Amino acid sequence: MVREGYSGSGPGAFTPDGCAVEVYERMPVGAEPDVIEQAAPAGASILELGSGAGRVTHPLVERGFAVTAVDESAEMLAKVRGARTVHSSIEDLHLGERFDVVLLGSFLVHAPSGEQALALLSACARHVAPGGCVLLQREGASWHENLPRVRHSTGGKVTVASSTEVGPGVRSVVVEYAFPDARWTHTFLSRPLSEADLDELLRSAGLTFDGYLTEDLTWVRALPAPAAP
Known part of the structure; x- marks a missing residue:
């Protein structure tokens, strides 16, 4: 679950x-x-x-x-x-x-x-x-700022696409992973x-x-x- x-x-x-x-x-x-x-x-x-x-x-x-x-x-x-x-x-x-x-x-x-x-x-x-x-x-520091932020890795690309405040001190972060043959997204919560x-x-x-x-x-x-x- x-x-x-x-x-x-x-x-x-x-x-x-x-x-x-x-x-x-x-x-x-x-x-x-x-x-x-x-x-x-x-x-x-x-x-x-x-x-x-x-x-x-x-x-x-x-x-x-x-x-x-x-x-x-x-x-x-x-x-x-x-x-x-x-x-x-x-x-x-x-x-x-x-x-x-x-x-x-x-x-x-x-x-x-x-x-x-x-x-x-x-x-x-x-x-x-x-x-x-x-x-x-x-x-x-500033990990949640200046987005989207792109990093190229072996064979693919990682993008921290967004970071949105969803509660007091809590942010919802979306990361995208793009490879030539497949794409993924990951949404998770973070408290700086x-x-x-x-x-x-x-x-x-x-x-x-x-x-x-x-x-x-x-x-x-x-x-x-x-x-x-």
């Missing part, structure tokens, strides 16, 4: 948040594996929350990381190779294990409700090992977060902001909060 406010169009299977499985098979990986590799110890255990079809998973496995890939879409997980897979929503995940690195990419922290964003970060906090870290990807918003969410989840990993401030490292004396 697709969530309210989320939808997708085009051929093939879709996830509950409107993502087309085939799109994520086709999309090339960007700089994410490099950012993660530089922030993680060699051979670290990584819990990847919202792995999709393995776009980031596969390069991490190839670089020697022990990856556990979690996704709520069985169709997405069926595409993942070389990693342990867990079919679950992030919010409901309770593995009873701790990992050197917990990874939450794809702007998932910009959930439309504060409660959902806190649930996502709480899942990160309960699975990160003492001395480990949580790596978060967030939207860049200020640095203060993110810091408060991290604290509420039992995490502390440790710094930015990229110059565009889209990748954040957080640490488990020190235990109270």
